[in-house]
Amino acid sequence: MTFTFEVLVSLKPGLLDPQGKAVEGSLPAMGWTNVSSVRIGKHIKLVVQADDEPTARAQVRDMATRILSNPVIEDFEVLEVSAT
Amino acid sequence: MSDIPRVGVVTFPGSLDDRDALHAIDAMGGEGVALWHAEHDLRGVDAVVLPGGFSYGDYLRCGAIAARAPLMATIRAFADRGAPVLGICNGFQILCEAGLLPGALIRNESLRFVCDNVWLRVETSQTCVTAGLVPGETIEVPIKHGEGQWVATPEQLERVEGDGLVVFRYAGPDGGLDDAFNPNGATNHIAGVRNVAGNVVGLMPHPEHAVDPDVGPTGGQSLFASLFEAALAGASA
Numbered sequence: 001m002t003f004t005f006e007v008l009v010s011l012k013p014g015l016l017d018p019q020g021k022a023v024e025g026s027l028p029a030m031g032w033t034n035v036s037s038v039r040i041g042k043h044i045k046l047v048v049q050a051d052d053e054p055t056a057r058a059q060v061r062d063m064a065t066r067i068l069s070n071p072v073i074e075d076f077e078v079l080e081v082s083a084t
Numbered sequence: 085m086s087d088i089p090r091v092g093v094v095t096f097p098g099s100l101d102d103r104d105a106l107h108a109i110d111a112m113g114g115e116g117v118a119l120w121h122a123e124h125d126l127r128g129v130d131a132v133v134l135p136g137g138f139s140y141g142d143y144l145r146c147g148a149i150a151a152r153a154p155l156m157a158t159i160r161a162f163a164d165r166g167a168p169v170l171g172i173c174n175g176f177q178i179l180c181e182a183g184l185l186p187g188a189l190i191r192n193e194s195l196r197f198v199c200d201n202v203w204l205r206v207e208t209s210q211t212c213v214t215a216g217l218v219p220g221e222t223i224e225v226p227i228k229h230g231e232g233q234w235v236a237t238p239e240q241l242e243r244v245e246g247d248g249l250v251v252f253r254y255a256g257p258d259g260g261l262d263d264a265f266n267p268n269g270a271t272n273h274i275a276g277v278r279n280v281a282g283n284v285v286g287l288m289p290h291p292e293h294a295v296d297p298d299v300g301p302t303g304g305q306s307l308f309a310s311l312f313e314a315a316l317a318g319a320s321a
Contacts (some may be wrong), residue, residue: 015235016269018195067152070145070181072188072237 003048003056004081009069010041044068045081053083086177089315092119094159094175096150100137101172101292108292109133111250112308114315121153130315131168131212132159133173136228136290146231147177148187156182168212168314169284170307173303176276176286185277185286185300186244187236193252193269197230201301204275204289208248211282212314213291213307222259223303232268232288234277244277252276252287283314 011017016040022036050056060078069076091109093116095102105115117129126132139150150156156178163169163184171179179185192198203224206217217223236244243249252275254266266273268288276287291304 016191016193016233020193021195067144067148070148070188071182072240073190073235 136173171286252278
């Protein structure tokens with residue numbers, strides 16, 4: 001079977017996020033003065049061939065832990081998009 | 085047995101300072117050996133240097149892809165045997181990403197790329213690059229990086245400080261610590277760390293750019309001298 005997953009990677013709370021900071025800084029000039037805590041992460045979409053969903057999900061979690069994210073500085077979330 | 089240490093320098097796609105590292109090794113009286121990331125063979129070297137640069141264009145995270153290169157599996161086994169491994173700048177990032185050293189390097193606190201000469205205070209002589217130095221001693225070397233802020237999980241930081249794994253801190257010329265001397269906001273002014281055995285060391289500053297008095301400070305000389313001693317000790321063991 002073919003499974004499509006999305007892995008969302010975000011910097012851990014408290015760590016400096018330059019992109020988020022820069023974007024947040026640009027918002028007041030456009031009239032949005034009520035926005036704070038802008039954080040930008042990574043969105044990784046991938047397709048896995050596997051026999052079943054638990055196997056595919058376990059592999060994606062393993063990949064997310066071992067390369068797609070760095071557990072020292074990042075958290076991740078695995079979302080399944082579709083299975084065919 | 086030769087008394088000239090053979091020190092390998094790994095080139096990854098996007099490495100920049102591999103040639104300077106090879107030059108520094110040769111200038112200090114060693115034999116620099118060029119190594120290629122996609123191979124598995126260390127060509128019989130006595131020590132390995134992972135040089136600075138922007139391997140894989142810093143894609144995903146600095147050093148993340150390079151840390152999974154074929155040669156890194158060989159280097160991990162080499163390090164496990166106690167052989168000296170030194171990571172400089174991007175090489176430090178690679179060693180952290182490979183899990184051979186604790187912590188991670190993130191964007192400088194200032195959000196600016198920094199390029200300057202800095203002073204480092206030596207924190208321990210129990211490593212392959214500081215055996216010839218005395219704790220408290222300071223050396224001057226250049227830095228040039230955008231993502232050099234060393235950070236760690238609370239548990240890692242406790243272990244790094246508690247077990248004396250800090251090798252260098254950014255300091256003033258007299259060794260005093262002050263935020264004014266911390267170029268990237270690194271946690272506890274940490275510029276370089278080691279593994280427990282002391283044979284694996286990583287630092288953001290560039291000792292390979294600091295061996296020739298004609299072009300700047302010479303704080304890197306003592307690091308290479310110690311590295312050579314460690315390399316020869318391992319080669320004769």
